[in-house]
Structure formats: C-alpha cells, structure tokens
Amino acid sequence: MSVSVEDSSIVGTLVPAPRAVENGEIAALLDRLADLLEIEGANPFRVRAYRTAARTVRDLPGSIAALVAEDRDLAELPGIGHDLAGKLVEIVESGRFPALEEARAQVPSGLVDLLELPGVGPKRAKALYEELGITTMDELAAALRAGRVHGRHGFGETTERKLLHELERRTKPERRSMLAEVEPTAQALVSHLSGARGVRRTVVAGSYRRRRETVRDLDVLVTASDPTAATERLLSFAEVEEVLAHGSTRSTVRLGSGLQVDLRVVKEESYGAALCYFTGSVAHSVAVRRLAQRAGLKLNEYGVFHGDERLGGRTEREVFRLVGLPYIAPELRENRGEVDAALRHRLPHLVREQDVRGDLRVHSSAGDRQGLRGLANAARDRGYEYVAIADRTPAAGGRSHRALREQLDGIERLNDELRGHPLLLASAEVEILEDGSLDLPERLLRRLDLTVCAVHTGFALSRRRQTDRVLRAIESPYFTILAHPTGRLVGDEPRYDLDLERVIELVHEHGGFVELDARPGRLDLSDVHCKLAKERGVGVAISTGAASRADLAVMRFGVDQARRGWLERTDVLNTRPVAELRRLIARS
DNA sequence: GCCGTTTTCGGCCCGACTGTTTTCAGTCG
Numbered sequence: 006m007s008v009s010v011e012d013s014s015i016v017g018t019l020v021p022a023p024r025a026v027e028n029g030e031i032a033a034l035l036d037r038l039a040d041l042l043e044i045e046g047a048n049p050f051r052v053r054a055y056r057t058a059a060r061t062v063r064d065l066p067g068s069i070a071a072l073v074a075e076d077r078d079l080a081e082l083p084g085i086g087h088d089l090a091g092k093l094v095e096i097v098e099s100g101r102f103p104a105l106e107e108a109r110a111q112v113p114s115g116l117v118d119l120l121e122l123p124g125v126g127p128k129r130a131k132a133l134y135e136e137l138g139i140t141t142m143d144e145l146a147a148a149l150r151a152g153r154v155h156g157r158h159g160f161g162e163t164t165e166r167k168l169l170h171e172l173e174r175r176t177k178p179e180r181r182s183m184l185a186e187v188e189p190t191a192q193a194l195v196s197h198l199s200g201a202r203g204v205r206r207t208v209v210a211g212s213y214r215r216r217r218e219t220v221r222d223l224d225v226l227v228t229a230s231d232p233t234a235a236t237e238r239l240l241s242f243a244e245v246e247e248v249l250a251h252g253s254t255r256s257t258v259r260l261g262s263g264l265q266v267d268l269r270v271v272k273e274e275s276y277g278a279a280l281c282y283f284t285g286s287v288a289h290s291v292a293v294r295r296l297a298q299r300a301g302l303k304l305n306e307y308g309v310f311h312g313d314e315r316l317g318g319r320t321e322r323e324v325f326r327l328v329g330l331p332y333i334a335p336e337l338r339e340n341r342g343e344v345d346a347a348l349r350h351r352l353p354h355l356v357r358e359q360d361v362r363g364d365l366r367v368h369s370s371a372g373d374r375q376g377l378r379g380l381a382n383a384a385r386d387r388g389y390e391y392v393a394i395a396d397r398t399p400a401a402g403g404r405s406h407r408a409l410r411e412q413l414d415g416i417e418r419l420n421d422e423l424r425g426h427p428l429l430l431a432s433a434e435v436e437i438l439e440d441g442s443l444d445l446p447e448r449l450l451r452r453l454d455l456t457v458c459a460v461h462t463g464f465a466l467s468r469r470r471q472t473d474r475v476l477r478a479i480e481s482p483y484f485t486i487l488a489h490p491t492g493r494l495v496g497d498e499p500r501y502d503l504d505l506e507r508v509i510e511l512v513h514e515h516g517g518f519v520e521l522d523a524r525p526g527r528l529d530l531s532d533v534h535c536k537l538a539k540e541r542g543v544g545v546a547i548s549t550g551a552a553s554r555a556d557l558a559v560m561r562f563g564v565d566q567a568r569r570g571w572l573e574r575t576d577v578l579n580t581r582p583v584a585e586l587r588r589l590i591a592r593s
Numbered sequence: 594g595c596c597g598t599t600t601t602c603g604g605c606c607c608g609a610c611t612g613t614t615t616t617c618a619g620t621c622g
Contacts, residue, residue, distance in 0.1 A: 050605055054594035086595050124611085126620050161613055211622090224622080250621095252610055257621095267622075269609090282607090287622070294606050299598095305607060 025070035025468075026097055028062050034102055035059035040117040041108035043127040044134075057084035060288060062093070064341050066537035067506055073097040113140040122171055123249070124164060132159060146172045181219035183495055185525035185562060187264060191223055194242060194266065201238035203230040205273055210283035214335045216565035218495050218528050222265035224283045232270040239268045275307045278318030281325075282306035288340035289333075296344065297328045304328060336568040341536075355568040358561050360580040363391035363427070366434060366457045366488060366520065366548035369412065373554050377412075377419050377429065383554045384427045390583050393430035393455060393548075398444040400436040401461040406449060409433060413452050428583055430454040434488060434550075439463045439470075441477025443484075450483040455590045457520065457548070459488035460501065468502040475503060479511045485590050486546050486578075487512060489522040489529040505534060513543045518578050521547045521570075523563025524556075535570020544589070545570075546578040 039055035061084045062069055072079060079090035096102050112134070119130045119142065133139040136157060137148055145154075149169045154160050191209045198207045204227055208214070211224030229235040236256045240248060249265070250257040256268045271279040282290060282305070297304040302311055308318025309327040317323045322332050330347045334355055337343040346352050364384065372379030377394065384392035394416060397403025404412065416429045423429070431454045436444035443450065443458060450456065458478050466474065478484055490508065492500045512519055519538050522529045530538065530545070538545055547563040549556055567577060574580045581589065 048594080051594050053605075057595080084595070088594060124620070128619060159613080159619080163612065222622095250610060255609055257610090269622095283622085285622085287606095291606055298606080303607090307608090 032059040032063035038105045041112045044112050044131050066533050070097045115140040181221045197242050202234045214284050225268045226283050227270045228273045228276050235270045277320035277324045278308045279306045289338035292340050292344045353571045353573045356574045356577050358564045360574045363389045363579045365393040365546045366395045366550050368552045371551040391428040393432040395432040395434045395457045397434045398436045400444040437478040441474045455485035457486045457488045464501040472504040486518045488520045493529045509541050518544045518546050523549045523559045525562045528566045532569035544578045
C-alpha cells in the first residue's frame with residue numbers, strides 16, 4: 006500500500022482529522038521523515054530508528070489510533086521509544102508532525118523522488134539540490150540535457166549518461182509485480198541458469214521465496230565451481246534487455262518486462278549462509294545477525310564464523326543451529342516476532358497446501374461446461390473431500406432466487422449420486438445489503454449448508470456505517486464466513502473503509518469465520534490480518550472464488566499468504582475433515 | 594532515536610559493485 010504523503014489530509018492542518026489515521030499513513034510519514042533526514046545528512050542511526058518505527062507501525066495488525074484512544078503506552082512496541090511514542094500520539098491526536106515540518110523546511114520534499122533513481126542516494130540528491138537547485142526529476146533531466154551537471158564532483162560521464170537514460174526510460178514510477186505474474190519468468194530463469202557449466206544449485210531467494218504478494222525484483226542464488234560461467238549465462242537469458250552491473254560473483258540485469266534480476270554466485274559450502282542472506286528480509290537478517298554477534302559469532306553470506314574459524318554455512322538449518330535457533334520458514338522471515346518465537350521454541354507449524362481438504366467458495370461456472378458434475382470432478386481431481394458452491398446473490402448481479410433453488414435441487418441430486426466423493430456443500434456468496442441484512446429470503450438461507458457473506462456494493466459508506474453493516478450481517482443466525490473481508494486489491498488502496506478489528510471480534514463472539522481470498526490479485530486478508538484473526542481466535546477459510554476449473558489452483562497462493570500470517574493447519578477451516586467441518590459450520 | 598544477561602553510554606549488520614578517487618565514497622541489497 007502506498008500513501009501519498011503530500012496529499013495526506015493529516016499533515017499541516019490543525020483541523021482534527023475526520024477519521025482515525027491509518028497505520029499505513031503514519032508509517033509513510035515516518036519513512037518520509039527518514040528520507041529527508043538522510044538527505045540532510047543526519048545521524049544514520051537516527052534515520053534507521055525512524056525506518057524501524059515505520060515498519061513496526063505498518064506491520065501492526067491493530068491500529069495505532071485505537072491504542073492511543075485506549076491510552077496504551079506505545080513505547081512498548083518494538084523500535085519505538087519514549088520520544089517516538091510521544092510523536093505518534095501527537096500525529097494521532099492533532100494530525101501534526103512537527104519534526105517532519107521542520108525537515109521539510111530544510112529539504113524540499115521533491116528531492117525524495119530522486120532517490121528512486123539508481124545511483125542517486127542521499128549524498129548525490131543533496132549535491133544536486135545545493136549545487137544546482139534541482140528538486141525534481143524533470144529539473145534533473147533538464148539540467149543533464151543542458152550540460153549543467155557535467156563536471157560536477159561525483160558525477161562522471163557514465164553517471165550522467167545512465168541518469169539521462171533512466172529518466173527517459175521511466176514514464177511512471179516503478180511498480181512491484183504480483184508474485185503470480187513473475188513466477189513463469191522465475192522458473193524459466195532457473196532452468197536457464199541450471200544449464201550453465203559447473204552450476205550446481207539455482208534458487209530464487211528474496212521476497213519471492215518469502216512468498217510476498219508482490220516482488221520488486223528477483224534475487225537468484227547460484228552455487229557454482231566457476232562463478233564467471235554462471236554470470237555469463239545470465240546475460241544470455243533471452244529476456245535480458247539491459248545489463249546494469251556485471252561483476253565476477255554478482256550481476257544485475259533488467260528484463261524486457263521491466264523486472265530486475267540480481268544474480269549472486271557462491272561456493273557450495275556457503276549455500277546455506279548465502280540463501281539465508283538473500284532470502285532476507287533485511288530486517289530479519291539484521292535480527293539474526295545481532296543474535297550471532299551477541300554469541301560472539303559473525304554471520305555473513307559466506308558462513309558463520311568464530312574469529313577466523315569458519316563454523317559452517319552449507320545449509321540454512323546449519324546456520325540457524327549455529328546461532329542457536331531452530332529452522333525458520335522463509336514466509337516468517339519478516340522480523341515480526343519470529344526470531345523471538347524461535348528462541349522460545351514457539352514457532353508455528355505452518356499450514357501446507359496438502360493440508361487443504363476443500364474449497365469453501367467456488368462458483369458453479371468452475372465446472373466449465375460440465376456444470377456441477379464437472380465441478381465435482383475438478384474438486385476430486387485436486388484431492389478435495391468437499392467443495393462449497395457459492396454463486397452470488399441478485400444484489401451482486403448473481404443468480405435469481407429461482408435459479409438458486411434449482412441449483413440447490415441439483416446439488417441434492419448429485420450428492421445422492423456421489424455419496425460424498427466429493428461432498429458438494431450448498432452455499433451462496435450472499436451480498437450484505439447496505440442495511441446489513443442478507444440478500445436472500447429465509448426460506449432459501451435455511452436450505453444452505455453455509456453462507457459466505459460479502460460486500461460488493463455500496464463501497465462509499467462511511468467507516469462507521471460500513472462497519473455497522475458488516476457487524477449486523479455477522480449477527481444473522483445464517484452467517485458463516487465473511488468473504489474477502491476488506492475488499493482489497495493487491496497493491497492498491499482499500500476500496501472501502503471498515504473497522505476490521507471490531508469485525509473480527511464480533512465474528513469470534515458468534516463463532517463464525519473470516520475468509521482469505523486466495524486469488525493472487527486479492528489475497529484478502531493480508532498476512533498481517535491473518536495473524537490478527539489467529540490472535541483473536543478466529544478461524545480462517547482459504548477460498549478461491551474460482552469461476553473456472555483452472556482457478557481452483559490459485560489455492561496455493563492463499564496458502565502462501567496464510568503461512569506468512571503464521572496460520573497453522575488448525576487455524577484453517579478447510580483443513581478439517583468433513584464431519585468436523587460440518588460441526589463447525591452448523592448453526593446453533 | 595533505540596536499546597540493554599558485558600545497561601543509562603556507546604554501541605547500532607555487512608559485503609559487492611561502480612565510478613571516479615588516485616586509495617575510497619556512494620549506493621545497493
């Protein structure tokens with residue numbers, strides 16, 4: 006999620022914010038201040054403190070505004086001390102952030118954009134501003150063309166050429182790509198590199214391996230006896246458009262799609278250490294390295310060392326063991342408490358795709374042209390024990406009542422025939438109307454095994470009305486699962502405003518469930534919200550909302566996200582055997 | 594600006610690559 010700091014209504018105003026300020030907005034302000042301080046040349050550790058705090062705030066499942074309202078001590082949060090706690094309270098209560106206003110007075114805000122350019126960091130940005138008065142990308146482009154940058158300290162001919170090339174190439178800001186979009190490239194790259202002479206292992210690390218919902222680049226790790234052969238091999242990959250850096254053990258290229266690929270080559274004996282290092286996240290790596298340091302060890306991408314003695318690093322397990330930790334799954338490596346949990350041997354046993362026994366939201370079109378029978382076959386082919394057929398209700402442009410009745414009859418007939426191989430569950434993706442009532446008459450609701458309730462209309466409601474709407478639906482005796490709870494699209498702003506914490510609390514009270522929409526462009530709930538649901542004791546259903554047979558396969562992206570949200574098999578509703586599932590969704 | 598089982602000061606992760614430096618700073622991940 007990106008928040009436009011410049012447009013934010015909470016900066017530079019004394020008027021109380023009309024709504025509670027979101028964590029994402031606060032985090033963006035802290036990051037912006039860190040950028041400005043960096044350009045100013047402030048103490049780098051102070052800059053880091055703001056970045057750490059931004060991260061803490063962004064990753065927090067509950068809202069800072071709510072903590073402030075409850076008068077909780079924010080200094081208890083990791084990376085937030087007395088000083089920052091006070092600043093956060095001021096942001097929430099008055100909408101003001103004086104430290105940021107002061108920094109803005111020193112450094113024009115537009116300079117921060119320049120940091121996006123490869124090769125431009127805080128020092129060069131500052132030099133461009135102080136020596137040439139440049140504050141924007143456009144001004145930089147103009148200065149380069151006019152030769153005004155030429156001969157300036159730190160700007161050689163190559164740098165000039167690269168910057169101009171970059172400015173002309175980029176017409177819009179770089180966007181992160183969705184995980185599912187880059188998978189084919191990642192796989193093609195791995196098989197291409199694996200063909201190089203002397204290459205033993207090839208693995209895509211980075212956020213791709215952590216299964217983040219979006220990735221900015223692909224970090225590829227290779228072990229090889231001959232590093233040069235491997236880096237040369239990367240350059241021969243057909244999709245390479247531009248070589249950005251090319252060294253003996255490390256190369257960076259840009260593909261035609263705009264995706265950047267970083268390749269690192271290490272010796273086989275360093276595979277584990279390098280894989281830890283390149284899988285990250287940076288915050289996780291720093292936390293682990295700090296542990297190593299405290300134990301008198303040094304950890305880098307080549308191994309674990311005690312003085313000059315190399316203790317190991319061939320496998321990740323060995324690296325973790327040497328620093329006193331059990332193995333931590335890549336999906337957890339975000340420094341969101343996993344190192345602490347590992348130390349206390351309290352890591353979750355993460356849910357796996359093979360634990361999934363069914364899909365609890367599938368549209369009848371997923372049977373392709375073979376109707377319900379085709380759908381049942383598709384589910385059985387995936388090894389599912391059950392599948393819930395959940396077409397939308399009329400208010401969301403779905404089936405008429407009559408068509409739904411006929412479908413329910415069809416499900417009963419087919420179940421008689423299939424005898425539970427698999428079991429078709431009668432459901433509907435029931436629109437929650439603006440007044441919070443469910444968009445089906447009781448006589449139909451009564452015939453359903455479960456409901457999957459959702460918001461597809463009336464996005465513009467205020468936070469209070471939207472929340473009340475959903476809360477009322479949860480109180481319905483026919484409510485089972487809240488589908489795609491926040492309406493988010495990956496990489497976008499939320500489309501409607503909802504107090505998810507209250508919603509989850511009420512779902513817990515009524516014994517219902519929340520959904521994780523597995524589609525790679527949705528992944529709604531987010532990882533952080535999955536963790537919130539788990540912490541509040543609410544089970545999560547991972548569902549695909551598949552509209553075609555092929556869509557059923559997106560389940561794995563949902564499982565990836567669930568793992569990032571610390572979910573275990575027992576936290577996921579659709580890992581339950583049929584009998585148990587029936588009991589859990591039965592209406593009291 | 595944060596943090597503490599070598600605590601309230603003095604630390605704060607670490608190495609590769611590039612370009613311009615004439616021995617290393619800036620940037621990046």
